[in-house]
Amino acid sequence: MRILTAVTERIARSTTSKAARKAYFDLDRHAYRIRVELTRPMSGITRAGFIGQLASLEAQQARLHLDAFGPDPIPGEDGRDMAESLRLSALLLDLIADTEYAVAVSGPRVLTTTELEPHAGPILNRMLNIPNPVKRGQLLDELYDAVVDVVGGQAAETIACLPAPGHEQLVTAGQHIGALVSDRSRDMAREIAWGVLVLVAAVLTAVVTGPARIPAWLGVAVTIAGTVAAGLAAWAPQLLRPNRMPAVSAALVAAAFGLVAGDANHDIGPNLLVVAVAVTIAAGGVLTWRLRSR
Structure with a gap:
């Protein structure tokens, strides 16, 4: 039923x-x-x-x-x-x-x-x-x-x-501003705010794990995990959640940020290859997001 x-x-x-x-x-x-x-x-x-x-x-x-x-x-x-x-x-x-x-x-x-x-x-x-x-x-x-x-x-x-x-x-004031701002503008503001928070989290996590004496792959893995956690934490409040963005999409996009930031500090492989993988992961997240919002 x-x-x-x-x-x-x-x-x-x-x-x-x-x-x-x-x-x-x-x-x-x-x-x-x-x-x-x-x-x-x-x-x-x-x-x-x-x-x-x-x-x-x-x-x-x-x-x-x-x-x-x-x-x-x-x-x-x-x-x-x-x-x-x-x-x-x-x-x-x-x-x-x-x-x-x-x-x-x-x-x-x-x-x-x-x-x-x-x-x-x-x-x-x-x-x-x-x-x-x-x-x-x-x-x-x-x-x-x-x-x-x-x-x-x-x-x-x-x-x-x-x-x-x-x-x-x-x-x-919040109610009044909310009535005057269009839905499209509010959605865009949430998307930008969420992206900025995830980017900051990725950079901070990469910087913190940079001096640690751990294998490069582990440093990148920790950076990705920290960025995904921050991305989901920022995604949870309705105030910052981009319009109809599912948790899977949020995790994929955050993981792409974390991969790039982690590679910048730990250098796990050719930069172009890492960027290509990150873009692919992010594209998958955005695609699932947009398909969900149709």
């Missing part, structure tokens, strides 16, 4: 679109930036605009989700697909934005005929009559309770994650 499931997931993934996934995650980063803005004090009409933008982004993600990830039923929600859940999340945000705008301009709600009106309408109408933004925001918990059984926990969570007036929260 596990084998059948794995094959099914592989087939489903192969039919999805890489471009759709990229667009989906671009929208996700944009949504994060808006949520950061919503943690700051602002006027009601500005808040309504930001929430409306969030609704638009989630609606776009809902349309992209099937192409990006294939069918994605949510556990415990009777087969509801994530795409449908995102659509309902977008609708909830639209309803909240509509109510916030109505309060800001002292006008009526506009979105009063949606499928969620019987459940969300009474709470939204109460919010409409509360001019104080903090007290109005306190009704979001009641709105969550009113719709969660209809839209499911996944969609309703968008209400719980919406920063409410008077409940602004700090966003760390």
Whole structure:
């Protein structure tokens, strides 16, 4: 059964679109930036605009989700697909934005005929009559309770994650920078950082074993072993792990660094031959890495 499931997931993934996934995650980063803005004090009409933008982004993600990830039923929600859940999340945000705008301009709600009106309408109408933004925001918990059984926990969570007036929260510098930097840039930074650490480990290990009175082959073996250990240790934390790099690839690439550094200190053979062997080992590591990440 596990084998059948794995094959099914592989087939489903192969039919999805890489471009759709990229667009989906671009929208996700944009949504994060808006949520950061919503943690700051602002006027009601500005808040309504930001929430409306969030609704638009989630609606776009809902349309992209099937192409990006294939069918994605949510556990415990009777087969509801994530795409449908995102659509309902977008609708909830639209309803909240509509109510916030109505309060800001002292006008009526506009979105009063949606499928969620019987459940969300009474709470939204109460919010409409509360001019104080903090007290109005306190009704979001009641709105969550009113719709969660209809839209499911996944969609309703968008209400719980919406920063409410008077409940602004700090966003760390790391979170903010992470939202602004693209996935490709983060992957490249991790690859460079990991490579630098492995190179430093190889040089240091070779230097330490250089003065030792041991056979050249043993010095190189110790250098390779030390470099591989350092490479795997640096690979383990998610912060430095290059994108989808398997442990075997990390060990092979680190071994290539160690071989070159060890030969530089112990001279086990013709330099060109050693370099050729190291390049072959590194190429094998990179090849298995790239094949794994396809």
